[in-house]
Amino acid sequence: MGQLDVVRGKAAIGQSGGPTAVINQSLVGVVEGLRMGLCASGHVTKVLGMRHGVRGLVKDDFVDLTDMHQDRLDALALTPSAGLGSTRDKPDAAYCERILEGCRRNDIRYYFYVGGNDSSDTCRIVSEMAQATGYDLRCFHVPKTVDNDLKENDHTPGFPSAARFVAMACMADFMDNISLPGIKINVVMGRHAGFLTAASALARRRDRAFDEAPSASTDGPQLIYCPEVPFDMDRFVADVDAIYRVKGRCHIVVSEGISDAQGKPIGATLIKNAQVDAHGNVQLSGSGALGDQLGDFLKEKLTPAGGKPPRVRADTFGYVQRCWPDSSVIDRIEARRSGRFAAQLALQGHRDGSVAIKRTGSGSAAWLGDKGEAYASEYARVELSAIAAKTRHMPPEFLHGHNNVSRRFVEYCLPLVGELPGFERL
């Protein structure tokens, strides 16, 4: 796509989908990027925040961010969740038409949307509609998702912070688990992509068992089940039994999205009266049902004849995974810069695009000591259609067997989450 002249008008920014710990960094990054360039040049006449994403745009419900003090922006950037409010609306063609009308009505010429692959798709449709009707509108997507499931990206803002929470929680919970006997199941977010579940492997401080089958001596979580690998209930029981028999305990992490060989979510199989949302999906987050049902299943299968059932506990990490305030430092920086980069794309005269993070330094230094390469990343413009409505999964080389991750995954993930506490064991 060739570059255009810079157009004069207002900019509108919205946030969409599940919030993260750093989505406000991206919002602030866009505002800063516009101030550096387009506001200074007079091309952007106002910077409007859409309340609850496209809902605010079609209802003219805006927050004026044009002159907001940088101190407030800095504080906002450190605040988890969507400061402007978010929305789960997935606009169809008619809704996109209303979005475009909202832009026309308010003389909005720059449209920025921070979100996942659905948000990118909305950007793409609105951009195409604008072009088709001859309205000069520049549409940019800024990536966000704790699921880490956007194509073209090495990783996605929001994921490193959520991964940090999962790793920290599993580290501490494993120490808790070895204090007392019993089986512990932790359920982690991620309906289709297992990155966040896999991040639990960073909790292993001593016996890491990467690139091999986990054993009773592996540090917790000993068993890691991602949605990319079909989940078999009998194999699950056998896995747990093998560790529980040796140690009297077992530490397990499962993705909320684990599914059987036919692709049917285990949650839907196990949970009686499962709730189904507007898109026909079984409700996975905001419920402890999957963990509880897996726990009941283990109790039933692992109770010796005439004996007592094992002690099984299940925790579902829930929304705190995506909004815990102690975000990853790299995530904060990258989320902010992603927003600024989107504004830069506008300044450079692009009609549309999405921002993708590319890793340029592996970060193996964190893993290998000072001999390795420091972590580094840069930002690239990619076509909206390359991201829109597509899902990235854990590549096979990040998995090991059906219940473990590979060393390559750990090398990939460790630099993103930042320093983790070092625990001492007796």
Add this chain to the structure above:
Amino acid sequence: MGQLDVVRGKAAIGQSGGPTAVINQSLVGVVEGLRMGLCASGHVTKVLGMRHGVRGLVKDDFVDLTDMHQDRLDALALTPSAGLGSTRDKPDAAYCERILEGCRRNDIRYYFYVGGNDSSDTCRIVSEMAQATGYDLRCFHVPKTVDNDLKENDHTPGFPSAARFVAMACMADFMDNISLPGIKINVVMGRHAGFLTAASALARRRDRAFDEAPSASTDGPQLIYCPEVPFDMDRFVADVDAIYRVKGRCHIVVSEGISDAQGKPIGATLIKNAQVDAHGNVQLSGSGALGDQLGDFLKEKLTPAGGKPPRVRADTFGYVQRCWPDSSVIDRIEARRSGRFAAQLALQGHRDGSVAIKRTGSGSAAWLGDKGEAYASEYARVELSAIAAKTRHMPPEFLHGHNNVSRRFVEYCLPLVGELPGFERL
């Protein structure tokens, strides 16, 4: 009780009950206290850690801590959970006899037990048996519990860190809740005492509504239900409805131990096939059942005739509450000093006792700015029988109405948790 001569022999230290983020601080504090005094003087010949509390003592399963490097002790102190392993055993008279035999067999003359009111009771029984049989054994209890339910204490080591987690999680989760519409329920630990549930009130950053009924404009959590107040399902629905009707959302915190007017746990009422433990208690932790059932109940009651049910989500904070590694600074210090103080009691020739934390400076400075009084605390010896097998509840002046806490509670709790992040809202 008059003071005795210092006796010569080994010291044994154990940890009991649910682990906390700072229970290892207390363990290390005892070791340090013994090193400062009794080891130096030659009275304590060895410092033994009991593996899994009294279980290790009766089986001669010890870790020798006598010469452990201070660097390792420091790292251990910062590690959440019980480094020695814990136990849920509640010794009866016969078990206590075996404990005493274990002490005799190993020439243990100093017995330290870090735990809650049950651990204090074990200390008391063992101490009385030792005296009755003429074996010179000094028994000391070091307080620990996230529930904050020990008598004689202003607060208990472990509580401030768990309260910090609950406050941080609720702050972030409320921001998440206002990003999207819907009702959110968070379930917090505490079977009989509501301190930890009440700590969620620290999450309110702007509209705090202390000493008044919460309203739709109150910051989340808007509704707080402690086990000290009988929980009425119809009143609960009315409370939620009043806020949900105005805002399209509602942010709720309930204790896992909420009970009806007859004292029957709501969990036991709502949950079909509820699991009952060895003590006849319904399993509350390690399950999302209570939150899920409350959510289903709200959905049913708040669905308009012919309309769609509200979006309701429930998270149960789970074990991460008690083991999250970012502990409160004051908690770390006090847990450590409690352990040292117990060792000092031994050095001073006490036969037995428990350590109690007394507040000597209100800490209102944190609340009122620099005009207030700085937080300060000191340690006192109290009789084991004053703590043993007794439960402290939220005093009435810490509660407001049936679904809120008082300003006095916040003044009490805020200095303990340490600095909380300041969030920015648009």
